[in-house]
Amino acid sequence: MKSALPGPLGALTVLVLLLAGLTAWRRAEPEDLTGWRDERLAAFQGWQAAGPAREIWDHPDAPALVTVPAGSSLQGAPETEAERFPDEPPQRTVSIRQPFALGKYPVTRGEYARFVEDSGYRSRTICRGYAGETELLPRWHFSWRRPGFDQTNSDPAVCISWYDAKAYAEWLSRRTGNAYRLPTGEEWEYAARAGTRTARWWGDDPAAGCDAANGADLSAKDRFTDWEVANCRDGALFTAPVGSYRPNGFGLYDMLGNVWQWVEDCAADGSAGSGEAGETCPRRLMRGGSWHSHPRYVRSAVRRADRAESGYAAYGFRVARDP
Numbered sequence: 001m002k003s004a005l006p007g008p009l010g011a012l013t014v015l016v017l018l019l020a021g022l023t024a025w026r027r028a029e030p031e032d033l034t035g036w037r038d039e040r041l042a043a044f045q046g047w048q049a050a051g052p053a054r055e056i057w058d059h060p061d062a063p064a065l066v067t068v069p070a071g072s073s074l075q076g077a078p079e080t081e082a083e084r085f086p087d088e089p090p091q092r093t094v095s096i097r098q099p100f101a102l103g104k105y106p107v108t109r110g111e112y113a114r115f116v117e118d119s120g121y122r123s124r125t126i127c128r129g130y131a132g133e134t135e136l137l138p139r140w141h142f143s144w145r146r147p148g149f150d151q152t153n154s155d156p157a158v159c160i161s162w163y164d165a166k167a168y169a170e171w172l173s174r175r176t177g178n179a180y181r182l183p184t185g186e187e188w189e190y191a192a193r194a195g196t197r198t199a200r201w202w203g204d205d206p207a208a209g210c211d212a213a214n215g216a217d218l219s220a221k222d223r224f225t226d227w228e229v230a231n232c233r234d235g236a237l238f239t240a241p242v243g244s245y246r247p248n249g250f251g252l253y254d255m256l257g258n259v260w261q262w263v264e265d266c267a268a269d270g271s272a273g274s275g276e277a278g279e280t281c282p283r284r285l286m287r288g289g290s291w292h293s294h295p296r297y298v299r300s301a302v303r304r305a306d307r308a309e310s311g312y313a314a315y316g317f318r319v320a321r322d323p
Contacts, residue, residue: 103318105242110153194249206295213257259316267305
């Protein structure tokens with residue numbers, strides 16, 4: 001039977017319909033959070049009875065926060081730091097004049113799924129994910145639900161763009177009645193260093209931090225044989241459940257490694273952005289390195305820039321608010 005459409009036009013129409021169907025399938029995919037919510041409520045009630053004094057937990061759906069004290073620190077890498085990149089900004093003293101609250105962990109897959117379930121949020125992020133090769137590439141089926149590797153609801157959410165992170169913080173503000181936001185780069189680095197002046201909060205040697213951070217190491221090199229890695233094993237090939245490694249001096253987990261963390265700052269000059277649309281500030285900053293990162297990137301001073309709408313199987317975030 002002859003097609004009713006000319007060849008090229010017919011093929012294009014089929015492709016458009018196929019892509020539309022795949023998009024609809026991705027949006028409609030159910031996420032069963034019943035067990036997660038039950039466990040979360042029980043943990044929240046236990047925390048209310050005996051939660052640590054420096055912690056804040058506003059709602060079972062919200063991430064737990066740690067109050068970071070006011071103070072000052074040297075930020076950026078000194079010229080003597082062996083792994084410093086030539087274009088890293090000069091070292092300077094930064095003062096944090098008021099305490100602020102920061103996520104104890106990166107936002108988890110379960111927390112992000114609850115946001116999507118409750119808000120109906122539809123992300124436009126195109127994610128670069130893993131499909132067996134060393135390089136992570138964009139494919140239609142990659143998303144925070146399917147980054148190319150298995151995750152639990154306790155793993156950090158990935159394939160998150162800056163816009164996604166901002167939408168989550170806005171929803172959390174409505175959900176709790178408190179003003180959540182992304183941390184500034186200055187706040188993030190102050191919290192990541194936790195009073196230290198070394199390249200990493202545990203010291204200068206990346207191989208001494210396999211119990212402190214999930215970066216590219218010998219656990220990853222077993223699979224990605226051409227990667228340059230730290231000479232130790234953290235036990236994770238991709239993301240690890242948050243809190244799997246020891247915290248820094250402020251009681252914050254995964255400040256380095258596991259996932260890159262979006263901050264508020266515009267990448268144009270490294271200063272804190274005001275949240276304008278991407279046309280005003282199209283590139284935003286991330287900090288901390290990830291499971292996918294060469295050890296040189298898993299340092300307190302490192303910054304990574306990408307487009308605000310970009311997603312990646314190693315991009316996540318954590319939230320902040322004033323206590």
